[in-house]
Amino acid sequence: MVLNDDTIAAVATAPGRGAVGIVRVSGPSVPAMIGRLVDKALLPRLATNASFRARDGALIDSGIALYFPAPASYTGQHVLELQGHGGPVVQRLLLQRCMELGARAAEPGEFTRRAFLNGKLDLAQAEAVADLIDASTGAAARGAARSLSGAFSARIRELVSGLIELRALVEGTIDFPEEDIDFLGAADAAGRLARLGSALQGVLSASREGRLLRDGARVVLIGRPNVGKSSLLNRLSGEDVAIVTDIPGTTRDVIRQAIDLGGIPAYIIDTAGLHDSADPVEQAGMKRTWAAAEDADVVLLVVDARTGISAEDRAILAQLPTSMPRIVVHNKSDLLARAPTRDQEEAGVGVWMSAKLNEGIDLLRDALLEIIGWHSTEESVFVARARHISALEEAGSHLATAARATHQLELYAEELRLAQEALGRITGEFTADDLLGEIFSRFCIGK
Numbered sequence: 001m002v003l004n005d006d007t008i009a010a011v012a013t014a015p016g017r018g019a020v021g022i023v024r025v026s027g028p029s030v031p032a033m034i035g036r037l038v039d040k041a042l043l044p045r046l047a048t049n050a051s052f053r054a055r056d057g058a059l060i061d062s063g064i065a066l067y068f069p070a071p072a073s074y075t076g077q078h079v080l081e082l083q084g085h086g087g088p089v090v091q092r093l094l095l096q097r098c099m100e101l102g103a104r105a106a107e108p109g110e111f112t113r114r115a116f117l118n119g120k121l122d123l124a125q126a127e128a129v130a131d132l133i134d135a136s137t138g139a140a141a142r143g144a145a146r147s148l149s150g151a152f153s154a155r156i157r158e159l160v161s162g163l164i165e166l167r168a169l170v171e172g173t174i175d176f177p178e179e180d181i182d183f184l185g186a187a188d189a190a191g192r193l194a195r196l197g198s199a200l201q202g203v204l205s206a207s208r209e210g211r212l213l214r215d216g217a218r219v220v221l222i223g224r225p226n227v228g229k230s231s232l233l234n235r236l237s238g239e240d241v242a243i244v245t246d247i248p249g250t251t252r253d254v255i256r257q258a259i260d261l262g263g264i265p266a267y268i269i270d271t272a273g274l275h276d277s278a279d280p281v282e283q284a285g286m287k288r289t290w291a292a293a294e295d296a297d298v299v300l301l302v303v304d305a306r307t308g309i310s311a312e313d314r315a316i317l318a319q320l321p322t323s324m325p326r327i328v329v330h331n332k333s334d335l336l337a338r339a340p341t342r343d344q345e346e347a348g349v350g351v352w353m354s355a356k357l358n359e360g361i362d363l364l365r366d367a368l369l370e371i372i373g374w375h376s377t378e379e380s381v382f383v384a385r386a387r388h389i390s391a392l393e394e395a396g397s398h399l400a401t402a403a404r405a406t407h408q409l410e411l412y413a414e415e416l417r418l419a420q421e422a423l424g425r426i427t428g429e430f431t432a433d434d435l436l437g438e439i440f441s442r443f444c445i446g447k
Contacts, residue, residue, distance in 0.1 A: 007033075008110055009103035011091045012446035018086030020063075023094045024446055025103055026111055030078035033101045034067060038082075042067040052082055052094055060097060061090050075111055076118030109443025113436065116428060123428030123439070124153045124388065130443050131214050131383045139263025143213040143383040152210070152382040155203050156426050159395075162196045163420045170413045190406065197399045204392040209374055210384035216258075216265035217372045220293050223302035224312055228331040231355040232302060233257060233270040236364075262369050269296070298325040298371050300364075301347070305330040305338065309347060317347055325371045329364065331355055342367060388426050395422040 007027025013020065025033065034042055040050045042065055051062045063084035073079040084090055099105070109130070116126045128147035135141035146152070169189055221229040237257045255270040293299055299320060303313050309328065320326060326348045333340065333352040340360025343350045349367050353360025402415035424430040 007103045008106035008114075009095060009098040010106035010111070010446035011095055012081075012111075013086065013091070015088065017088065021084055021086040021088075021091040021094075022446075023082045023084070023091060023098065024106075024111065025080040025082075025098055026073070026075045026077045026106075026114060027103065028078060029102045030067070030080045031069075033098065033103070034065075034080060036101055037097060038065050040065070044069050045072075052084060052097070054093075054097060055100060060093050061085055071118070074120065075114040076120050077114060106445060107441075108445050109440030109447060112443060112447055113440040116436075122150075122153050123436075124156070124426055125150060126428075127385060127439060128152075128383060129447065131385075133444060133447065135213075135383075136216070136258060136265040137213075137260045137263055140213040140265055140383065143210060143381050147210075147382040147384070152207075152384065152388075153427050155206075156423055159196065159200055159203065160420055160423050160429075162192065162199070163416055163423070166192050166196065167413060167416045167420070170409060170416060174409050174413060190403075193399065193403055197396065197403070200392060200396050200399065204389065204396065206381060207384035207389050207392055210382050211386065211389060212264050212372060212374055213381060214383045214385060216267055217261070217297040217368075218267050218269065218295060219261075219298050219300060219368065220269045220296035221300050221302055222293055222316060224304075224310070224316075227302045227304045228355050229270050229302045230255075232300070232329065232331060233268055235355045235358055235361055236268050262365060262374070264369065264372070264374055266368070293320060293324075296324065298327065298368065300327050300329050302329045302331050305333040305336055305352060314347075327351060327364070327367055327371060329353065334359060391422045391425050395419040398422065 005028060007025065007029040009023065009025040012022040012024040037052060038048075038050045039053055040048055042048050042050075044067055046066075048065050049062070050065045052060045052065075054060050061082075061084035063082065066081040066083070068074070068079040068081075070076060070078045082094060084094060095105075112121070112126050112129050115121045116123055121129075125148050128144050132141060132144035132148060135144050166189060169192075221232060223229055233255065237259050257268050257270075259266050259268055301313060301317060303309055308330070309317075317326070328345060328347050328350045330350060330352040332354060334354035334357050338352055340354070340363055341352045342363045343352070349371065351360060351364045351367055353364055355361070396419075398415045398419035402412050402419070405411040405415060421430050428436075
């Protein structure tokens with residue numbers, strides 16, 4: 001069933017100048033618009049070289065026109081794509097002409113929202129469209145493509161299918177209590193529930209790693225002045241983004257740099273050195289250091305390998321939240337003629353390395369990937385979002401409650417229903433309109 005009976009239009013290419021600019025139109029008015037806008041008849045799904053005309057017949061632009069009749073289109077409606085030259089003025093004139101012919105300006109994500117409402121994509125696939133556009137690493141892009149292809153949704157549907165079968169057994173037992181046959185025992189309901197719980201935990205684990213592909217990890221460098229935090233930032237990022245000198249306190253503000261950490265997008269944050277100072281500028285910098293550390297996914301405490309973990313370093317560690325993952329980086333190990341190593345220390349994982357000589361940097365990267373929770377091969381992971389993880393955790397909680405209520409069949413059945421509803425929110429089977437508005441408002445115009 002086609003929903004949304006008006007016609008929308010938008011420029012579908014990025015703002016600015018380019019070789020090609022695309023104007024996309026979707027809705028029931030498209031067939032009537034074609035004859036007044038394009039100077040040639042268009043065959044379905046056949047690229048046609050044509051001229052695009054104004055109301056008085058004047059030439060606006062020329063290029064490629066593509067017509068996709070409903071329902072065989074991205075949105076499930078009639079869709080027209082006009083691929084012209086990439087000048088912003090030309091695109092604006094072409095969009096205005098579409099408005100004259102009855103279209104309205106599309107809202108952010110409205111084309112993809114219509115694809116979801118018309119059954120072309122489920123909600124997880126629709127979100128993957130935006131994730132693919134926003135991907136900051138090759139691995140993140142490939143993970144989003146797997147979600148868009150339906151890999152994530154297929155695993156959710158498998159869980160839902162198993163829940164439906166189990167619900168049918170339980171509700172059948174409730175409806176026919178006089179039967180002598182123990183439906184649940186004969187059908188191994190307990191075993192089915194256990195297997196569903198195990199499968200759900202597997203999807204949840206993969207989703208947590210998939211969220212890393214989408215959201216990345218915040219890695220904050222902290223430590224005393226002149227221990228090499230800025231040198232480490234430069235080495236991890238592969239470029240000189242921070243000033244490095246022998247003068248303590250060179251870094252006085254927070255410096256952020258995006259990097260590719262083995263395919264995971266990571267944001268390395270260099271901070272001001274922590275020490276006693278009466279300088280109000282340094283004090284402000286150290287205040288920002290602690291604020292950055294509070295929001296970190298993992299903290300790298302950088303220490304001078306020659307002095308080890310000092311009393312000042314222990315004081316820094318004591319101020320970190322006890323649950324905060326941390327790695328102690330013993331930098332400048334080359335000055336001790338010590339080979340790079342990775343150890344398990346009292347303060348946490350310890351990595352001995354030299355940022356200056358680029359020794360031990362791979363040990364640090366591996367330790368970072370492990371501590372942020374990346375364990376899979378890239379090919380097995382799909383992109384996931386915080387709301388997906390929340391829904392999976394909720395479903396898992398309902399399954400656990402059901403397992404404790406096997407002798408209270410009404411409660412057992414209700415917990416299974418709630419678990420199915422939680423999973424249904426991932427693909428959009430059970431989704432409130434306000435959630436849809438929040439999701440699609442973050443999309444690009446024209447997508």
